[in-house]
Amino acid sequence: QVQLVESGGGLVRPGGSLRLSCAASGFRFSEYYMSWMRQAPGKGLEWVSYISRSGSSTYYADSVKGRFTISRDSAQKSLYLEMNSLTDEDTAVYYCARETVTVGFEYWGQGTRVTVSS
Amino acid sequence: AIQMTQSPSSLSASVGDRVTITCRASQDIGNDLAWYQQKSGKAPRLLIYAASSLQSGVPSRFSGSGSGTDFALTISSLQPEDFATYYCLQHYLYPRTLGQGTKVEFK
Numbered sequence: 689q690v691q692l693v694e695s696g697g698g699l700v701r702p703g704g705s706l707r708l709s710c711a712a713s714g715f716r717f718s719e720y721y722m723s724w725m726r727q728a729p730g731k732g733l734e735w736v737s738y739i740s741r742s743g744s745s746t747y748y749a750d751s752v753k754g755r756f757t758i759s760r761d762s763a764q765k766s767l768y769l770e771m772n773s774l775t776d777e778d779t780a781v782y783y784c785a786r787e788t789v790t791v792g793f794e795y796w797g798q799g800t801r802v803t804v805s806s
Numbered sequence: 807a808i809q810m811t812q813s814p815s816s817l818s819a820s821v822g823d824r825v826t827i828t829c830r831a832s833q834d835i836g837n838d839l840a841w842y843q844q845k846s847g848k849a850p851r852l853l854i855y856a857a858s859s860l861q862s863g864v865p866s867r868f869s870g871s872g873s874g875t876d877f878a879l880t881i882s883s884l885q886p887e888d889f890a891t892y893y894c895l896q897h898y899l900y901p902r903t904l905g906q907g908t909k910v911e912f913k
Binding site: 723732733734735738747748749750783787789790791792793794796797798799 | 807838839840842844848849850851852855856861893895897900901902903904905906907
């Protein structure tokens with residue numbers, strides 16, 4: 689069955705960096721678009737970033753553009769999110785999600801928590 | 807970016823009630839709209855895709871309607887396990903955008 693497992697979250701100081709990972713299994717990873725979503729404490733869901741199947745095309749929310757970098761490794765069946773210059777507004781649970789054109793985000797991971805605090 | 811306006815932000819209902827949540831897009835998105843259910847501390851669960859298609863395994867009391875700019879999620883007879891927060895999401899354009907959520911609470 690499809691599984692997405694995020695890791696790499698934790699406590700980081702403002703201005704710091706963190707790299708999130710998402711391990712995929714149960715499907716042909718290279719055939720799907722992937723995205724990161726997040727949810728700040730007590731808030732709604734926010735789309736963060738997208739990467740194409742080949743990794744050649746990426747999109748970012750304005751709130752993270754220039755600070756976050758999405759990437760993928762098909763051999764490792766993994767998705768990544770490199771986060772730099774973190775602020776307290778980046779505190780959230782981060783989810784990776786598998787996306788298709790017709791369905792949208794069908795599968796989500798369980799999330800990894802990122803806390804930015806001094 | 808496409809704005810998704812979801813209403814109401816919260817509602818109180820009883821088991822057996824019919825509940826409708828609406829979502830309006832700031833521009834035509836065709837039927838590229840999905841509905842998600844989220845329970846506290848859990849990842850969102852896809853309920854409806856392509857505006858009105860029921861995701862496999864989702865009870866038939868959930869239904870979606872609409873196209874273009876106006877959409878609705880209806881729960882025909884609310885069950886105890888349906889008390890949760892619901893979100894609409896457009897996947898017509900990037901950035902993907904979501905409604906602010908509707909919390910369905912027990913009356």
